Amino acid sequence: MAETKFPRVFTGAHGPEDGAGETTPWPDDVPPDQDDTWYPLRDDPWRARRMEYVIAAFWAITALCGLGLIVVYCTGGEAQYEGWLLLGAFATLGTGLLLWARYLLPGHDIAASRGHHVSDPEERAAIVESLSRGTDSLMSRRGFLVKKVLVPVGGIFGVAAIFPLASLGNRPGRALYHTKWYSGARLVTEDGQALHVDDIMVDGILTVFPEGYINDSASAAVVLNVGGALVQARHGQADFEVVSGANGIVAFSKICTHAGCAVSLFNVFSMQLICPCHQSTFNILQDCEPVFGPASRPLPQLPLLVRPDGYLIAATDFVEPVGPGFWNRSGD
Amino acid sequence: MSTVAERSAARKRAQLEQKALDWADDRLGSSKWLRSAMDKIFPDHWSFMVGEIAMYCFVILLATGIYLALFYNASSTVVVYHGPYKPLDGQSMTEAFASVINISFSVRAGLVMRQAHHWAAVIFMAAITFHMGRIFFTGAFRRPREINWIIGITLLLVAMLEGFSGYSLPDDLLSGSGLRVVFSIVQSIPFVGPWLAFNLWGGAFPGSGVFFERLFLIHEFLFPALLAGLLGGHLAILWHQKHTDFAGPGKTEHNIVGSRLWPQYAIKSQALLMFVAAVIFGLGGLVQINPIWVFGPFEAARSSAGTQPDWYVGWLDGALRLWPHWEFRSFGHEIANPFFPGILLPGLVFTVIYAWPWIDKRLYADYEEHNLLDRPRDKPLRTALGVAALVFFIDLTLASATDVIGNGLQISFERLIEILQYGSFIGPIVGGLVAYRACILLQGGNVHPIQRPVGGTIVRDERGAYHTLGASHGENGHEGEGHDVDGHTGNGHTGNGHGDETTLERGPAGG
Known part of the structure; x- marks a missing residue:
């Protein structure tokens, strides 16, 4: 690969060779030949239905744990019971979601171009133009305002802003040198x-x-x-x-x-x-x-x-x- | 397969969805972004989940933290406790301590929330540290991801301070000792130390009445807002740059292989949130953490043996124990002992960590962009240095528990401290050398633990050694290429390995 100062990343399995990278580099462009609607139990309705029941059973336990939590709370609360019930509720909720995602949801691996994560060279040139439009008129023509006025003024004002910080606490003074012991203290x-x-x-x-x-x-x-x-x-x-x-x-x-x-x-x-x-x-x-x-x-x-x-x-x-x-x- | 009723329901739902999305698009022009978001591809590997776990810990910390903030009283006014916890009945304590005792014993569900909050913080830090290790050892910090490394390290730093500030809020004997030590560390800073410490605490230790209000403000607003902001930036950059991936069949520097965000990846991620919550709330209810009623309220004239901070602060406490008894005194001034282990050491450590992406570039003369991760074995020097740093960190962390460990092992704490002092030098060297050697040996073995098994014929020669012959090249459409992808050639240097493209030969059901 030719080394440029800002190597742009758009080549690859589905890069500019097939045009995908160039025309729609962003958002992720999934080539049409890839299908990710498949999921493990798609072609097996009986097992899919059984999986639904398994998931439902897990979530029923979630609900039972929820009821248990209400009962424990109303009877005065007890950390150990609450711990078991929260553990049960979240774990069964999570297991149900995981089974659903794993067996009943499409999510087959597909490959796509990473696209560009950097801007086009023209845009890079254009932004310098925009920036210097401002900096030119700020610095070249009114440079003294910035260098000779704004910097010292900002410095003084900035120092003024530090003073309120001194209100945060007493200065140490002699506090660290002495204790409350005095001559004759019992x-x-x-x-x-x-x-x-x-x-x-x-x-x-x-x-x-x-x-x-x-x-x-x-x-x-x-x-x-x-x-x-x-x-x-x-x-x-x-x-x-x-x-x-x-x-x-x-x-x-x-x-x-x-x-x-x-x-x-x-x-x-x-x-x-x-x-x-x-x-x-x-x-x-x-x-x-x-x-x-x-x-x-x-x-x-x-x-x-x-x-x-x-x-x-x-x-x-x-x-x-x-x-x-x-x-x-x-x-x- | 689907019935007529199902199909008509789907049509209706699609119409409704169109309506809702149109409404949003009319106002926000959101369709393009939303589509790209839902179609966004995330590569999958177990180690990529650890950062997610940290994020979900943060979510749980926010939720439980808001609940606790409703009951916490950041006041150092001294009151006499009368409540259900009888051993403390009649004892004087600050309102801050009393309010945490009340959360633990009088507020229903308060104890679970408090302990879950503490466990979440402990796991949060562990997940961040593990995530950082994953990024380090696989070189995920390399260009173009240096900014996210910086943000990530800042997240680690702020999370550490956030954890310590929360640990200090109950004003119990343990955390009070911790604050005393921190005051001494701040006080030891040359020139400004005493002034800085007095300003932070509102006066000499233990500080004026404003101290806990300040600490509370820092803990429940300033640092969480900072963490949320940094986390937002961390994720936005990850989103823009896309996730890195390990080298593997069909993967190149320029493509991304994984599943789309919607729906499977999103639901899996929600399942992960639930599992994280299950562990944290399970621990919160079942396993005691930070029993402040055992320690009692803080009194400056008291301290007890067995004072250990939370694990992520342990390395600093350990450094304070191991640092020799040096102080520098000259010209009527001195640099007090706690400055070196308490300020200088963490300062140096974090400087090196922050600078690592640039140190690494020079080390490997590699200024290229990388989307594919290194195998740790392919960068033996980096891996060895990382292991050395880990051993150093573990040595210091052990040092923070010298009294407890010494008791357990029946050796004096003096001897143990000496061992750990030597260990902080020898341990990292030994650990680094072992790691380096292990990398070289693993390279020779050339078994990629994250690739699926390579097909081929294994033969045994006359000397008893085994060889693999004729690795199959995925002739059945199965990803089984036996060659390394993208320059991972085991010489510890990733050169211009671009363009080594392996086509992905996977149909919908071919996996």
Whole structure:
């Protein structure tokens, strides 16, 4: 076949050789020598009639299932019955249709030209003419209007259209750098119970919030009693732990530094906190350094103090942003 | 055969039909188009049905979705639940979660509709993926069908987002964790991340009161409208270009062999819709999916083990688990870890997929138009690359269930993650090589699985090997040509094989 830039497809079994492709390329032109009125049971009226009964029987089951659905609905509904009945209704309806199409409907394979799916070369030339009629008068004569006026004007107007998008939410501002922890905030559980320094058993763990901000998700922290175990604190954070008698109490942000899930699994034997979402694992005795998984930063530690009346309080907010990283996290 | 009464009824019906069509034609000039539509020829092969299945899933998703939208309440106002599901009685939850609990337990037929909707979404994505694989491995994306490949990939992308947004609407613990992860991924985008995340959610996670209204709008209007529009374009282009077909007796690049749309093909297609509905509604009634009452309402300070997203998001979740603990920090800025597996990886994957028709053209130096499909074995490199991509995808998807699989296999999740990390490199290479080798071996065998058996005499030589002698050339009018049609010569390259024409020798009853 000769290679042209836009090869046109109209040759073939019933292409231009017999004229069909050229004269009526579109719609599909079925050559007259092909007959597709044949169907499997055409010449066998008895079997065709029997097939009609089979199809009717399937559709009768459809109707029965429909009645069943009405009864089930009126008696209060039950998903299991509805499931069986819907399955039965649709399946029998479909089977009837398929049998009908397969045995009683003409649909024998025939071949036809694919016809043209591209335009004639003359039409291709003509459209360029039409287009340039417009672009000529728009661009060659009034080019400055487009290039020097419309583009900058559109740019400015376009920028104006972006501004309303800023109404969608507050700007982050400092929101990602701080939590609701404040100096002197008591550690309270989900139920609003303030924690006393003796309330947590050795190897016990609790989820806590700053008093007054229960369920503020970013402030969620876990508080643990490591007993006499030595927690290697990061530089300058040695006094974040509260030691009182046999208790060694430490608190860490519960928000994973990887993708922000709650780090809610605790392995007491290895003293590890594990995030169930992506299995980031933090070693509590090593200042919650990540020891496995995709997290790359330790869970921030909450500086704790004990009030004279024995209640646990936060000395300050976390000293670094909690949760997953972001572009200017370290920029203060 | 037909009685007088039947013939007169047919005449009357024809008169009525003429009247109705004339009425339409007087106003729309519709006869020419309608005739061509009813006579339109569609080739038939089981693998061509998969796209149709996806389309019918979409129809069922629309129907069940409209029903669910009548009951869903996109509100994050906290209420205390009192209702028939006693384990949650007295628990505080958002109105969004409460409304989905009500759909499941208080609205009659609500549970079936909800579960059917979820099953339909899961099957929708599976059908789209399978359909895409069929298009890829048979080269159906080649010229002139590149635009439909682009539209199809966009459909896949939008359907994925649509699925995820719907999965997130109930505000249960599972989907809430998913949203938390997505917030973190958005937040990790360099420069604009935090700003973008706050704008989408209306504030810091879990977002202001507007968030579920936005999500609902996106899920029940924006994305469905987009899907409907794209699907319309997808079908219109398919209609114009006509369907591809496998090479076979009587088939050339320039003809189309199949049955006409009306009536048989149309009725068969309706039967398919019914079967799709039967499976989806059967599953919807009988097989539990996403039991949010087991997970409970979302609380940011909680999460539980065994958190898996729907399967089509699994590969991204798996990527988050497998990606090493790298973050880039310098000059007071950082690119946080979730950016790489959550934005960069899918970005690259979809860029390559979008560009595939043009990559393929260069790979095979083939800029020709094609209406006949490739056999996957005839393009070993493409097939091998496709298999490698599939293995990579499966590896990542498995990774999204490391905790569950680890439990089942009694190995630690640490070990399993390491295995899958190596697997994401080694698996695709091994899979690709095996596929390549299989293609070459199959070419040698030269048995066309989609052609009917070739007639001939099989002889056994002295060494025990079998040979086929003298393949018959359809002397009884049966399509049994033993030679390949249109350049499928097994050298992995389709050249200018046009003009190899085999005439179709089938009479009405000759099949």
